[in-house]
Amino acid sequence: MKVLVTGGAGYVGTVLVPQVLAAGHRVRVLDSLMYDQTILMNHFLDPKFEFIRGDIRDSDCLKTALKDVDCVIHLAAIVGAPACSKNPELAKEINYDAVVQLDKLRNRSQKIIFASTGSAYGAVEGICTEDTPLNPLSVYGVTKTDAEKQLLDSGNVVVYRFATGFGLSPRLRLDLLVNDFAFQAIKNGQLIVYEKGFKRTFVHVHDMSRAVVHALGNFDNMAGNAFNVGSEELNFTKEEVCLAIKRHVDYNLHFSEVGSDPDKRDYVVSYEKIRQAGFITNISLDQGVLEIIRGAVMLEDRTPFANVGSFPWLKQTTNGRRR
Ligand SMILES: NC(=O)c1ccc[n+]([C@@H]2O[C@H](COP(=O)([O-])OP(=O)(O)OC[C@H]3O[C@@H](n4cnc5c(N)ncnc54)[C@H](O)[C@@H]3O)[C@@H](O)[C@H]2O)c1
Known part of the structure; x- marks a missing residue:
């Protein structure tokens, strides 16, 4: 074709x-x-x-x-x-x-x-x-x-x-929720999350x-x-995503009452129809989080907007974990 x-x-x-x-x-x-x-x-x-x-x-x-x-x-x-x-x-x-x-x-x-x-x-x-x-x-x-x-x-x-x-x-898009959370945890060592109980997919x-x-x-x-x-295996609350990242990155997690999603996404989604059409996903959240952690080493440890490196954790560790 x-x-x-x-x-x-x-x-x-x-x-x-x-x-x-x-x-x-x-x-x-x-x-x-x-x-x-x-x-x-x-x-x-x-x-x-x-x-x-x-x-x-x-x-x-x-x-x-x-x-x-x-x-x-x-x-x-x-x-x-x-x-x-x-x-x-x-x-x-x-x-x-x-x-x-x-x-x-x-x-x-x-x-x-x-x-x-x-x-x-x-x-x-x-x-x-x-x-x-x-x-x-x-x-x-x-x-x-x-x-x-x-x-x-x-x-x-x-x-x-x-x-x-x-x-x-x-x-790369770092505005997507999992990517954003993982990079903030890695880069800043902290994450502030609103609507922690909202279910996303x-x-x-x-x-x-x-x-x-x-x-x-x-x-x-x-x-x-x-x-x-x-x-369905990738339906998670925002808090569950944070905890999945925490299994691999040691960072400070804070939940906030301030902030809201413009699309009000808080839902459990069924994927029965596409499964019936013969398609199932292969990659888990955990695999994706590990991929982001491993891939972060390829991103510049300096940003164009700072005179000093912004990923100090990379220099302190050998296994991808902040201490
Ligand atoms: N990434 C997601 O999580 C997600 C989720 C749901 C739906 N989608 C849909 O998948 C599609 C791709 O999303 P993405 O994440 O790759 O976004 P993206 O912003 O990375 O890609 C959009 C692409 O469209 C091009 N583009 C924008 N305006 C154009 C125009 N007028 N003429 C020609 N090209 C133009 C951009 O240069 C870019 O390469 C979108 O339609 C989006 O709505 C994405």
Whole structure:
């Protein structure tokens, strides 16, 4: 298959692209490189890889990108509630309007795998399944929910409502909860956490990518449906995440009454539907935390904004633990 990955230079995309190539497909990435990423460089030797630097809002660029493509994996977006709230008009243009345009410009035989989010549900009572009514609370949640509805109404689409990603990727995101908590514990030796009892749900970035490759291979059976992507084994309260990190990093943990999640995510999610479709995750929270601890040594122990190193713990230890 020839596959177009929009937003392929992002956190998920840079892990996904090699997996799609390894599955034997040809890959064209369309990305505006809004974070100045150069991390797909190592693929240019491969004739099965192509890159277009451009904006999904640009209809000419999108037409060129769609040429001869069998399936679009649509990742490009302004991602997360804080980033979308900062510029709601831009978020709507990219996360929703551009999806309407993509839907208009594709021919009906071109499949779409759409990256949606658990933020589509908002506050949920009881177990969250794909039949739970969507009630997004943030600009991010609203734009993604409107976009997935557009595509589901149009057809020939698989919608993935991903849990919160964690783990390392070439385009690292430290704003994701597990990554953020682990890095703060490692780097600052302390963590202040609000809404400690809120239940969240997670999925490793390698499993997010595996799920997309699974949809590519099983598209006809899955088409027309939305799936929660994650695992019941990765449903944890924020406090449980902190304690999982504490098993490996000695840090001071404080709980606060101040602060709240704009998406009000406090839910237990069922992944029965995607399991029935043949997909299960591989990577546990503990494996991801250890990966982050081990990978932290590759991050500069100086920041551009400080004259002294910011990871003193690295120099004091031999086993990755602060003393
Ligand atoms: N990472 C998660 O935890 C998570 C969870 C749920 C859903 N998702 C969804 O998965 C997708 C990928 O998320 P991510 O974590 O990789 O985010 P990311 O911000 O790392 O990647 C987004 C990519 O899109 C590109 N992009 C942004 N605007 C563009 C535009 N106008 N034209 C072309 N390219 C543009 C960026 O340059 C970037 O490479 C998103 O659609 C997001 O909503 C992610």
